[in-house]
Amino acid sequence: MKVTLKDLAKEFGCSVTTVSRALKDNNTISLELRKKVKKRAEELGYIPNIVAGSMRTGQTKTIAVILQDLRNPFFSILAKYIEEFASNQGYSTFFITTSELIDREIEAVYTAIGKNVDGILLLPNQKDTRSIEILRRYKIPHILVGRYFSNLDTDYVIANDQKGSYLVTKHLIEKGHQRILFLNSYMYISSAYLRLEGYKQAFLEANLPFHENDIIIVSTDRGEACEVINSIFSKKQEYTAVFTYCDVIAFETIFTLNELGYHVGKDIAVAGVDNIHSDIILPIKITSASYSRKDMAYEAVNLLIKRINEGINNESGDHYEHRVIDISLSLGQTT
Amino acid sequence: MKVTLKDLAKEFGCSVTTVSRALKDNNTISLELRKKVKKRAEELGYIPNIVAGSMRTGQTKTIAVILQDLRNPFFSILAKYIEEFASNQGYSTFFITTSELIDREIEAVYTAIGKNVDGILLLPNQKDTRSIEILRRYKIPHILVGRYFSNLDTDYVIANDQKGSYLVTKHLIEKGHQRILFLNSYMYISSAYLRLEGYKQAFLEANLPFHENDIIIVSTDRGEACEVINSIFSKKQEYTAVFTYCDVIAFETIFTLNELGYHVGKDIAVAGVDNIHSDIILPIKITSASYSRKDMAYEAVNLLIKRINEGINNESGDHYEHRVIDISLSLGQTT
DNA sequence: CTGTTAGCGCCTTCAC
DNA sequence: GTGAAGGCGCTAACAG
Numbered sequence: 001m002k003v004t005l006k007d008l009a010k011e012f013g014c015s016v017t018t019v020s021r022a023l024k025d026n027n028t029i030s031l032e033l034r035k036k037v038k039k040r041a042e043e044l045g046y047i048p049n050i051v052a053g054s055m056r057t058g059q060t061k062t063i064a065v066i067l068q069d070l071r072n073p074f075f076s077i078l079a080k081y082i083e084e085f086a087s088n089q090g091y092s093t094f095f096i097t098t099s100e101l102i103d104r105e106i107e108a109v110y111t112a113i114g115k116n117v118d119g120i121l122l123l124p125n126q127k128d129t130r131s132i133e134i135l136r137r138y139k140i141p142h143i144l145v146g147r148y149f150s151n152l153d154t155d156y157v158i159a160n161d162q163k164g165s166y167l168v169t170k171h172l173i174e175k176g177h178q179r180i181l182f183l184n185s186y187m188y189i190s191s192a193y194l195r196l197e198g199y200k201q202a203f204l205e206a207n208l209p210f211h212e213n214d215i216i217i218v219s220t221d222r223g224e225a226c227e228v229i230n231s232i233f234s235k236k237q238e239y240t241a242v243f244t245y246c247d248v249i250a251f252e253t254i255f256t257l258n259e260l261g262y263h264v265g266k267d268i269a270v271a272g273v274d275n276i277h278s279d280i281i282l283p284i285k286i287t288s289a290s291y292s293r294k295d296m297a298y299e300a301v302n303l304l305i306k307r308i309n310e311g312i313n314n315e316s317g318d319h320y321e322h323r324v325i326d327i328s329l330s331l332g333q334t335t
Numbered sequence: 336m337k338v339t340l341k342d343l344a345k346e347f348g349c350s351v352t353t354v355s356r357a358l359k360d361n362n363t364i365s366l367e368l369r370k371k372v373k374k375r376a377e378e379l380g381y382i383p384n385i386v387a388g389s390m391r392t393g394q395t396k397t398i399a400v401i402l403q404d405l406r407n408p409f410f411s412i413l414a415k416y417i418e419e420f421a422s423n424q425g426y427s428t429f430f431i432t433t434s435e436l437i438d439r440e441i442e443a444v445y446t447a448i449g450k451n452v453d454g455i456l457l458l459p460n461q462k463d464t465r466s467i468e469i470l471r472r473y474k475i476p477h478i479l480v481g482r483y484f485s486n487l488d489t490d491y492v493i494a495n496d497q498k499g500s501y502l503v504t505k506h507l508i509e510k511g512h513q514r515i516l517f518l519n520s521y522m523y524i525s526s527a528y529l530r531l532e533g534y535k536q537a538f539l540e541a542n543l544p545f546h547e548n549d550i551i552i553v554s555t556d557r558g559e560a561c562e563v564i565n566s567i568f569s570k571k572q573e574y575t576a577v578f579t580y581c582d583v584i585a586f587e588t589i590f591t592l593n594e595l596g597y598h599v600g601k602d603i604a605v606a607g608v609d610n611i612h613s614d615i616i617l618p619i620k621i622t623s624a625s626y627s628r629k630d631m632a633y634e635a636v637n638l639l640i641k642r643i644n645e646g647i648n649n650e651s652g653d654h655y656e657h658r659v660i661d662i663s664l665s666l667g668q669t670t
Numbered sequence: 671c672t673g674t675t676a677g678c679g680c681c682t683t684c685a686c
Numbered sequence: 687g688t689g690a691a692g693g694c695g696c697t698a699a700c701a702g
Contacts, residue, residue: 001473045469047445047449047473049449050449050450050451051390051395055386069415070414070418071412071415073411073615076408076415077405077406079430080406083430092446092450093430093431095428097415097419114382114385115427116384116385116386137336139336223616248615251618254618255616255618255619264618279557280407280557282617283589283599283618283669284590285590
């Protein structure tokens with residue numbers, strides 16, 4: 001069963017305080033006692049109750065990551081690195097998923113605060129900023145990851161989305177494609193907005209006409225892109241290439257085009273963003289805008305821990321930090 | 336800043352207990368007061384401190400999932416469902432990764448216990464059973480997921496690994512393959528052992544000779560299977576099919592064979608286990624043994640919560656439950 | 671209906 | 687060197 005400081009104190013006939021200090025190697029306790037106590041604690045399998053300790057110290061050594069969906073490899077890989085870096089710095093990690101639902105995001109924030117986390121990494125749904133307001137009110141250190149609000153300044157770590165999208169579109173245009181279907185995500189998501197900007201930028205630069213109708217909004221829910229591709233490509237149309245908001249949508253696109261009898265990489269080009277392949281080798285490597293999720297996680301965790309420590313030392317640090325991860329083009333077999 | 340019961344009590348000039356009860360809609364408190372307190376709590380943004388409450392009640396409404404690597408889609412999809420089901424039942428979820436290192440598994444168990452989790456889902460590394468022993472000593476409810484120990488009875492939820500492997504191998508044999516390279520995982524992992532049994536079973540049943548050398552052990556670390564496939568298939572060899580421990584290894588196999596100039600699905604067959612495609616649509620669908628990760632997560636979470644509740648009600652329940660998820664063959668483009 | 675007391679396990683402060 | 691007292695925020699048991 002559970003072993004507490006009290007149990008140890010009883011054994012040694014001393015006070016809980018003494019045991020606590022002995023285990024912490026506090027030099028106000030005789031070396032002999034320290035040794036004996038530590039040995040006995042080991043034998044009994046004493047595990048310090050961090051939760052109890054946190055009531056006094058205020059620190060739980062826990063962070064929460066609020067994100068959309070762990071099924072999507074983009075998020076799960078990011079999650080992997082976040083957990084790894086946090087763990088290396090002595091922090092445990094809660095993951096709370098929202099399925100892109102704003103109410104669940106708010107719930108998630110309440111849960112995280114109720115569990116006394118020291119800080120939060122938030123991949124916001126962006127439908128509104130309520131969750132940020134709650135975090136501010138409660139003064140919980142928090143960093144946005146992957147997305148930011150143009151009308152609300154915060155700390156954030158994002159990728160250079162516009163550049164990535166621009167590079168991919170430019171590549172497709174250079175390959176001779178003039179009508180490029182763009183399966184984008186919802187425009188209130190900052191990365192979707194920026195990726196559209198990059199797409200437009202490449203068209204503008206190439207002096208090609210830009211068609212508003214070539215942009216279709218899809219979610220990343222399993223199968224949604226399949227349906228859209230199916231309905232467009234089973235009819236006559238003019239697209240010779242498809243550019244997608246992210247690799248997961250590109251995967252569905254490629255799968256469906258294959259099923260429709262297309263030969264992706266020859267008859268039609270497909271490219272995405274995220275370059276999942278750099279973390280998980282998949283059967284085929286697709287052309288994609290590539291940036292390091294590892295770096296992104298690293299920056300996010302470090303910035304968050306920095307903010308947590310500032311809070312503890314009561315430093316003001318009233319300016320927000322914005323970190324942008326560079327992005328490049330990674331060619332694959334699909335363009 | 337933080338709002339506590341004390342703050343509310345001060346406002347109303349009543350005791351903390353009264354406020355606590357009012358917020359819990361306890362009918363010993365006058366309806367009027369209950370309403371007023373709840374309204375004010377809402378206004379002030381009161382968030383109950385679950386951690387503090389847990390010190391008295393003993394329940395943190397938190398579980399930990401100890402698993403190998405969130406980058407692997409198999410684990411991340413399982414993680415997604417676990418988080419979802421746990422969350423639906425009011426539990427938060429810690430994920431702690433071990434990278435298949437037994438020392439990190441032990442560390443993970445200590446961390447989880449130190450954070451007072453109510454229960455643990457463990458995907459064990461199986462190099463030894465120390466972590467289970469610790470969990471037993473501390474009487475922490477725990478369920479093994481995906482793997483079990485043949486020499487140590489516990490609660491567990493696994494897939495029917497032998498059947499899955501048997502079905503895939505049988506399918507390959509029926510397609511005319513006689514020399515099937517098997518990229519398996521380490522034999523101390525129960526699922527690897529069972530998948531080998533299934534493979535052997537199919538050969539035996541078909542009266543085909545079984546070659547010990549056709550089995551090669553690889554880890555799921557990124558790129559390891561690529562290297563093995565490269566070294567085997569760049570030389571002359573007799574294999575017309577490759578069967579892999581899991582889809583992630585199959586993906587690497589297919590990618591590498593493509594690079595070597597093979598046409599997977601025509602020149603050579605590849606099949607795996609997990610059927611990731613059922614959760615994430617990938618560019619190609621591979622032949623794979625399929626079972627529901629959703630069911631697996633559901634069973635695991637429910638069994639764990641059942642055990643947690645038994646612990647609270649001090650029921651004995653000294654028999655272990657074993658749940659086996661059924662598995663079937665899912666055909667793809669690669670065989 | 672409401673309040674008081676006590677305590678979960680730990681740590682900090684002050685006293686000896 | 688060591689201990690006692692107090693408190694983190696909350697809730698359960700017992701009073702009234």
